[in-house]
Amino acid sequence: MFYGQTRNLFVDIRIPIDRPATPPGHGFGIYSLEDLARLAKQQAFAGHAVIADGRCTWHRSIDYQPSTGRPDSSLVSVEGDTLHERGDANSVTGMNFYESYHRECRGEERRLAFRLEDSDGTPFGDRAARDAFLLVLDDRFWFARARARNLGTGKSLPDLVKGADGDRATIEACLDCEVSFGRLGKDEDAWRIELSTLPWREGERLFPQGQANLEADSGLMRLDTPAGCATWRVFDTSLKDDAIGALFSA
Numbered sequence: 001m002f003y004g005q006t007r008n009l010f011v012d013i014r015i016p017i018d019r020p021a022t023p024p025g026h027g028f029g030i031y032s033l034e035d036l037a038r039l040a041k042q043q044a045f046a047g048h049a050v051i052a053d054g055r056c057t058w059h060r061s062i063d064y065q066p067s068t069g070r071p072d073s074s075l076v077s078v079e080g081d082t083l084h085e086r087g088d089a090n091s092v093t094g095m096n097f098y099e100s101y102h103r104e105c106r107g108e109e110r111r112l113a114f115r116l117e118d119s120d121g122t123p124f125g126d127r128a129a130r131d132a133f134l135l136v137l138d139d140r141f142w143f144a145r146a147r148a149r150n151l152g153t154g155k156s157l158p159d160l161v162k163g164a165d166g167d168r169a170t171i172e173a174c175l176d177c178e179v180s181f182g183r184l185g186k187d188e189d190a191w192r193i194e195l196s197t198l199p200w201r202e203g204e205r206l207f208p209q210g211q212a213n214l215e216a217d218s219g220l221m222r223l224d225t226p227a228g229c230a231t232w233r234v235f236d237t238s239l240k241d242d243a244i245g246a247l248f249s250a
Contacts, residue, residue: 062145111236
């Protein structure tokens with residue numbers, strides 16, 4: 001599990017230890033129907049967080065799992081580099097729970113948060129996107145891309161996959177939500193994905209090398225790549241425009 005949060009946006013990725021191994025190749029077609037059903041147990045989400053009176057509420061704009069209809073809201077406290085989270089049966093999980101997180105970076109070297117404004121082509125791993133988030137904290141990045149359609153509320157993703165009765169097109173549409181974590185790196189290792197809800201993406205570059213152009217007045221950044229372009233709204237940054245441009249053009 002890797003969780004990234006800036007002043008307002010967050011991305012959370014949780015991959016089960018027993019996730020099926022990734023066969024050679026690319027795309028959902030490399031998996032059996034049984035293994036696709038196992039991929040449906042992954043969890044990941046992204047959106048914006050609001051903290052008030054010791055309670056944090058995570059508003060999920062992108063969720064790998066369908067919405068439960070319950071709020072993602074818990075009591076939180078911080079002790080040094082440890083965050084404690086305590087939820088009750090009224091929260092998103094429907095049960096009492098406790099989680100602890102260890103802080104590995106503070107964003108002191110760099111801190112960036114973007115949400116997708118618009119895109120053309122397929123700049124995200126040969127995919128288009130209707131919504132996406134991108135966070136950078138020091139040398140780490142988190143990326144979330146929504147699936148093409150909303151899954152609605154109520155049923156779990158494993159239930160939706162089971163209910164597809166082996167229809168691969170329906171199953172793949174349900175699973176096609178990318179949340180990835182990786183390191184900025186340098187040269188051939190720049191923007192390298194280490195963990196992803198689309199396992200074949202691991203080891204790949206997040207997006208092709210491109211040219212970043214910032215519009216200071218509008219708060220937008222346009223990233224042009226050979227696969228397409230994406231316009232991002234800048235929600236949070238600790239870097240100057242030229243440093244942001246160099247980071248995304250690497």
